[in-house]
Amino acid sequence: MTFTPSVAADWPRVHTDLPGPRSRSILDRKDAVLQGPLRDAENVPFVLGRKYGHLLEDVDGNVFADHVSAWGAAPYGAQPPLVRDAVTRTWDRYGMEISQYLASEPVVALAERLVALAPGAITRAAPTVTGTEAVEGAVKLAREATGRPIILGFLGQYHGESTYLTASVSTDMPGNTSGIAQYVPGVVLIPYPQSFRAPFHEGPGPYDDTLCLDYLRDWVLRYQVEPSQIAGVLIEPVAGEAGILTPSQAFWDRLTSMCRQYGWKLLLDEVQTGLGRCGTVFAAERWGLEPDLLLVGKGVTGGGQAVAGVLGTDEMMAESTTHLGGTYAWEPAACAGAIAGLDLLADGTVLANTRELEAIALEHFTPLVDEIDQLGDARAIGAWACLEFVTERGSVEPAPEFQHAVNLAAMRRGVFAISEASKPLYRLQPALTMEPELFRWSCEQIAAAVREVARG
């Protein structure tokens, strides 16, 4: 299957105020019936009418370039024909089925395809529906394999929404853990390495992100927990929700050497980074990482139906008796959609496209950091980019109002991206297949929006 990026037939255009009248009326109904956090229409002031290609249209007929792509779960655009055909054909044949009780061929085929793609000595798979369940499964497997209780996590990472994960390792927002953190023992945390808000860095001079591991060695392992009590290290190869942060090769070399020294299992959370997002099939490839457990979600769906899972080595999974999954995990049609997505990814054109998107993002946003005082940093890897706004040049103090204004200005120009009130991060997470022309145009609109807001 060849993927050929081409200019979309249609183009973004916004012809009403946001929200438009139809959106307004549905948002009012939403406000009356949904749970608190879902009532907020501040950051997304419109209601989805339909999606096609890499565009979405609201119920008032406004069209936006889609830089959210279902938070990465629609990696090949709205309805990739190969995925749609595979899902419907397989559903026609098998209907809904509970795959952990009754096997069908698509389940086995998906497991075979994923372990063949995975780095290192990965040979096995365990089905889940969500990334959250995959992370929880990995924690269970690491404890089972080692007989040790503690998981080492990193501040700023996000791993999912279960009570256990939000209370312990999903530390991307302090409000998440309120009222529940104290009920979840068994986790120690150190800062995730990053050069913008560099932990332990006294600068000036280049930042050495292995300082976080000095802290682990000199403080955590000395005063808080013995290395022999740690079952595994749970880490995202690129921290997504914390703002597309990319540790150095030296960091990975030292961390994996500590894993070998102390018998810690490497639990690599590729729910967000995996399946092409970072320009390689798995982000692990960029640093030669060989995880014991590798977690997949989002992009693995191919944009069809919900699929996530734990991949692991024979040592971790062959003789395991830990139960994972659930009623809906890897129902056959979802597996067939995921396999069709892997066929699209296998082509190679998709990965080349993500790397082109990375180059376009850097070309537009890196000079903007020098130009605009309130743009503290801009980062990109693969089809993923992040702008971090600050109050003034040289400061790392977040500027949420500036960011919010940029988000609205970009939306008025037809660009829909990720901007949450609780995080000082404006992010682009388009489909891997977004046409470079549409992506370039979107970056230009964002740059114009930033200039507009900076001018006041």
Ligand SMILES: Cc1ncc(COP(=O)(O)O)c(C=O)c1O
């Ligand atoms: C790195 C990472 N792990 C786990 C999850 C949780 O996945 P899900 O939302 O499918 O439960 C996410 C979701 O954003 C994620 O980014």
